Amino acid sequence: MVSDDLRIRHPHGAGIDVHSREHWVAVPASCAPVRPKDHPVHLPAHVRQFGTCTADLELLADWLTECGITTVAMESTGVYWVPLFELLERRGFEVILVDPRQTRQVSGRPKTDILDCQWIQRLHSYGLLAPSFRPSDEVCVLRGYLRQRQMLIGNAARSIQHMQKALEQMNIKLTEAVSDVTGVTGMLILKAILRGERDPKRLAKYRHENCKRTEEQIARALQGNWREEHLFALKQAVKAYEFERRQLKECDAAIENYLKTMEDKSGGEVLEPKPTKGKKTAATAPQFDARNLLFQVSGKDLTLIEGIEQSSALTILSEIGFDMSKWATEKHFTSWLGLCPQHRGSAGKIKNRRLRGGANRAARALRMAAQGCHHAKNAMGAFYRRVQARAGGAKALVATARKIAERVYRLLKYGENYVRQAMNDYENAYRIKLTKGLAKKAAELGYKLVPNAEAASTV
Structure with a gap:
């Protein structure tokens, strides 16, 4: 009323x-x-x-x-x-x-x-x-550092695009010969080009031993039209990229030093390193042990949650802080993030259920974390694929991001020790829930479900 x-x-x-x-x-x-x-x-x-x-x-x-x-x-x-x-x-x-x-x-x-x-x-x-919402002054300082870091990453990405554009204009197919022009092989070749080397065979000698392409394939890709204006653009783009990488390194050092000055809530506990076998470290990953430092200042390890890595944990905590009392429930929290629909109705009818607009950086990080669960062999990955099959990829992304946000809220507010659910456990729980729903619907229609021993193992 x-x-x-x-x-x-x-x-x-x-x-x-x-x-x-x-x-x-x-x-x-x-x-x-x-x-x-x-x-x-x-x-x-x-x-x-x-x-x-x-x-x-x-x-x-x-x-x-x-x-x-x-x-x-x-x-x-x-x-x-x-x-x-x-x-x-x-x-x-x-x-x-x-x-x-x-x-x-x-x-x-x-x-x-x-x-x-x-x-x-x-x-x-x-x-x-x-x-x-505005976090505490202590968190605002951390947020300022992280937003500066994100800006530097964006600037570096634009410099890479300018490098690729200059190479394409000269018909130098370096982007086709190597997977990453800013990798070891790519940067060695680019610097040799800027020093004046034009012979494709000599340039191909800079190939790293782990590069998939052969020297002959790389040399073939490095035959082009060396125009002066495009070489100048390439030179400026490479210098800009190297400058931004140095800036990013300085920013990481500032973030690390600031996290060390914050109150330690870990009780002296140190996290064991996570297994990284078969995983490639992202070029934009923090150049310090962000996982342990975030555990010290928050008392919780957000990287236990599926999809959340060091970079996303840094972004999320710098945007929302450590005090979850600002949001009464996890539903209030996901609503603030814009990860739940707005039910706009009139005359007994719902007009739309669109998500609330806005540039929420924490929500963006959660969406990226959800995207990483697409092919994951865990409960979160199974949930993503199940929603995707029913409602499409866009809705699956939002639904998974919301589920991750709920786990972040519970972890920070209630101090629950997060335990990852195995994919088989999730599938079994879903099967039990589905069976109960079907049995209830059958009972309402006057029928009774009878288990089929042969088909039960394949459901």
Whole structure:
């Protein structure tokens, strides 16, 4: 039942409309001090405009203190909110960050900065704005490092694309001759080309012994048209890639050092190395023991969960933190991640069940973890393939990502020791559940299921 009691819940709450050059602030009319003489005539007394320099932000906080404000709501506009948010929190205000979609003006009303800040303040005063999730300051620092790392990985990937483009324009089929142009063989050949070597047979001599292609095959792929402009583009792309790899190494060192400064929750326990036989280490994998360091700061090993590796565990924990009390249940958690459908209905009918949009980095990492379960011979892999056969790959990916998210939630909130379920155990449990459902349906129709001894072993 919807309550008609719309009461003021934040009588000392302010609203801020954030911009790149100025911030517009509105406080309750009852909290506003006497209008100063230099206050613009067209502005209400309870609305002020401030600049974005640090001195201006200090004046803004001083004015809020003078007005007796205790809580502030602001939109998460770009990154312009970050300095103001941190300063107000440091000054003791309760600051909530709001999704701009929640503060949209009613259709038909005029939209100005003066009206926007008053609208935010009014919605906040009635408690109609839900705060966006923001982890603790300690986790925010880790999150900043990880986002910088992801940006460097993206830049390196673009440099590889530029290298491949320059090679293709010269009809140098290095990408066809080696599996990875940034591997040992590929980089040796590229550096020799940049030093001036053009003879395909000499270039093929740089082939590593583990390379599948023969020297003759590689030499045939390295015959092309050595145009000056394409060589220049190749040179710049290779230098950019090497620079970004050095930057990534520095970033990994900074992440490692920061994790070592965080509180140790492992109780002195050290994890045994995971078996890596037959597994190739990803080029973007952390260049330090992230698994043990994450175990120290969280007290739990997320890599026990199917699909989650060191990189994805780093991303997930840096985005959600270690405190699961922010979400009442795992359903709230998966809803925040955007991994469950939104049931939008009207007149007794469900219009759509689309997923909530948004660029949630933790959800993206969980989807990548789910993708890794596609061919896995475990319970999670069996679940993925079962849903895929029934509903398609896209829905199987989301369903598996949600299942992984539920396990992450339980592991961090309740401290449950995660035990991987074998694929055969999952299949047996599914068979029992399916049999019970069929028996119940048969009983409703007046029939009785009788086991077939010959077919039971093949079901």
